[in-house]
Amino acid sequence: MHKPAPHIPSHRNPQLNANGELNHLLSIDGLPREILTQILDTASSFLEVSDRDVKKVPLLRGKSVFNLFFENSTRTRTTFEIAAKRLSADVINLDVGRSSTAKGETLLDTIDNLVAMHADMFVVRHAASGAPYLIAEHLQRIGRSDVHVVNAGDGRHAHPTQGLLDTYTIRHYKKDLTNLTVAVVGDILHSRVARSDIHALTTLGTGEVRAVGPQTLLPVAVEKMGVRVFHDLSEGLRDCDVIIMLRLQNERMNGALLPSAREYFDCYGLTPKTLALAKPDAIVMHPGPMNRGVEIDSEVADGSQAVILPQVTFGIAVRMAVMSILAGN
Amino acid sequence: MPLTKLPDAEAQCAELAELIRPHLQANTVLVGIHSGGAWIARRLRELLELPSEVGLINVSFHRDDFGEKGLHRQIKPTSIPFDVEGRSLILVDDVLFTGRTTRAAINELFDYGRPASIKLAVLADRGGRELPIFAEFCTWKPELGKDEELVLEPDATGRLQWRRAEHA
Numbered sequence: 224m225h226k227p228a229p230h231i232p233s234h235r236n237p238q239l240n241a242n243g244e245l246n247h248l249l250s251i252d253g254l255p256r257e258i259l260t261q262i263l264d265t266a267s268s269f270l271e272v273s274d275r276d277v278k279k280v281p282l283l284r285g286k287s288v289f290n291l292f293f294e295n296s297t298r299t300r301t302t303f304e305i306a307a308k309r310l311s312a313d314v315i316n317l318d319v320g321r322s323s324t325a326k327g328e329t330l331l332d333t334i335d336n337l338v339a340m341h342a343d344m345f346v347v348r349h350a351a352s353g354a355p356y357l358i359a360e361h362l363q364r365i366g367r368s369d370v371h372v373v374n375a376g377d378g379r380h381a382h383p384t385q386g387l388l389d390t391y392t393i394r395h396y397k398k399d400l401t402n403l404t405v406a407v408v409g410d411i412l413h414s415r416v417a418r419s420d421i422h423a424l425t426t427l428g429t430g431e432v433r434a435v436g437p438q439t440l441l442p443v444a445v446e447k448m449g450v451r452v453f454h455d456l457s458e459g460l461r462d463c464d465v466i467i468m469l470r471l472q473n474e475r476m477n478g479a480l481l482p483s484a485r486e487y488f489d490c491y492g493l494t495p496k497t498l499a500l501a502k503p504d505a506i507v508m509h510p511g512p513m514n515r516g517v518e519i520d521s522e523v524a525d526g527s528q529a530v531i532l533p534q535v536t537f538g539i540a541v542r543m544a545v546m547s548i549l550a551g552n
Numbered sequence: 553m554p555l556t557k558l559p560d561a562e563a564q565c566a567e568l569a570e571l572i573r574p575h576l577q578a579n580t581v582l583v584g585i586h587s588g589g590a591w592i593a594r595r596l597r598e599l600l601e602l603p604s605e606v607g608l609i610n611v612s613f614h615r616d617d618f619g620e621k622g623l624h625r626q627i628k629p630t631s632i633p634f635d636v637e638g639r640s641l642i643l644v645d646d647v648l649f650t651g652r653t654t655r656a657a658i659n660e661l662f663d664y665g666r667p668a669s670i671k672l673a674v675l676a677d678r679g680g681r682e683l684p685i686f687a688e689f690c691t692w693k694p695e696l697g698k699d700e701e702l703v704l705e706p707d708a709t710g711r712l713q714w715r716r717a718e719h720a
Contacts, residue, residue, distance in 0.1 A: 264625075264626065265627055268612075268627040268628065269613075272613070275663050281613070282618055282623075547623050550622075551622025551623040
């Protein structure tokens with residue numbers, strides 16, 4: 224039985240290999256629906272592995288996964304580390320902030336050195352949008368496309384595993400996406416999570432995706448991403464099935480985009496009162512870390528509709544799925 | 553002898569149940585390997601009137617050819633709804649060939665605990681072993697060419713039946 228050769232456009236997606244399979248995970252944008260579905264389906268099988276006595280399967284046994292976090296992160300780095308370890312990989316966490324990079328080594332020199340140490344996969348977080356692409360292209364140039372790259376967040380561009388785990392969470396609680404209304408609320412301008420969420424949701428055929436936030440925190444022409452734009456929180460939340468709250472990215476905020484955090488909470492903070500405008504069975508999500516009292520009220524964050532901690536658990540299964548699919552292609 | 557007519561898989565399930573019956577213990581449970589073995593294990597549980605639910609095992613995460621073939625597209629999760637510790641397990645599969653699938657399943661079962669014993673029950677043993685593995689309970693020893701394959705699947709009414717296929 225021979226599968227027909229997939230159509231490969233002349234501008235090949237740098238994430239896909241010659242057979243149209245996932246070779247790196249750099250961004251949700253441009254990935255076909257089948258690959259997203261494959262990752263989500265595989266993740267649901269991995270969910271059970273974390274409930275076993277021995278929380279390990281041998282798929283990545285003997286492989287070396289390097290965590291390269293040029294930007295701080297606790298949750299994402301830890302869940303990637305756990306995911307790789309549950310797949311039996313050896314995980315090396317590089318404290319890049321304090322090592323060679325600080326001494327002036329370029330990013331690609333660091334990569335060459337780690338490839339010389341027989342790295343099989345890089346999990347990369349970088350403040351510069353496109354850094355994981357740069358690494359993937361470099362690996363292709365030096366003929367080492369067998370080394371895989373996973374983007375764990377680059378600048379404002381993308382955070383694909385977060386987009387996948389958010390979609391996984393929605394699918395877990397709501398099953399079918401086609402009739403859902405999903406609101407992404409807050410600082411969309413600075414948020415790579417929002418971009419990856421929106422691409423994942425629209426690719427998978429979500430009924431309606433809304434971008435809710437003040438004009439100053441929405442990217443120019445955000446509606447071109449296939450979302451409905453709301454500047455008023457009450458309007459934006461009305462009859463929603465899913466609310467994804469974004470962190471107000473204080474550390475990215477330069478310039479007078481907002482009068483104050485207090486005023487932001489008054490206009491865009493999710494409280495029991497504003498949550499009541501959504502459907503009664505709406506779920507509330509947040510990628511973390513939360514700023515309680517800034518974008519979300521504690522009563523909502525700890526309430527029965529919040530699925531913020533299950534998101535973290537699902538994140539491990541989704542990252543296991545991504546890493547094992549990459550390693551197998 | 554070339555296979556002219558394929559046997560009735562449902563009758564083979566009944567036969568397999570009778571082979572197992574004298575060896576049943578109070579702590580015996582069945583574990584079916586996805587997907588053929590899972591169907592057979594459910595049949596056997598009914599026929600043997602076992603109280604304990606069957607376990608289902610998917611060996612995709614333990615396969616030794618992952619490096620060459622990658623991950624299968626559709627993976628059903630493993631579900632072991634009982635405590636493996638100290639149980640007498642009967643692993644059930646449709647066809648025993650190289651023994652590699654059985655090896656992977658045994659490895660996976662040990663991630664859930666230490667069973668008292670594991671025995672293997674299959675409908676068909678086609679020979680060609682590459683590992684020291686033996687089916688204690690077996691109803692049929694067909695002779696197949698290297699490129700031939702036996703596929704067990706339910707028909708429209710849910711009855712299990714054999715189909716012959718060529719290797720891709």
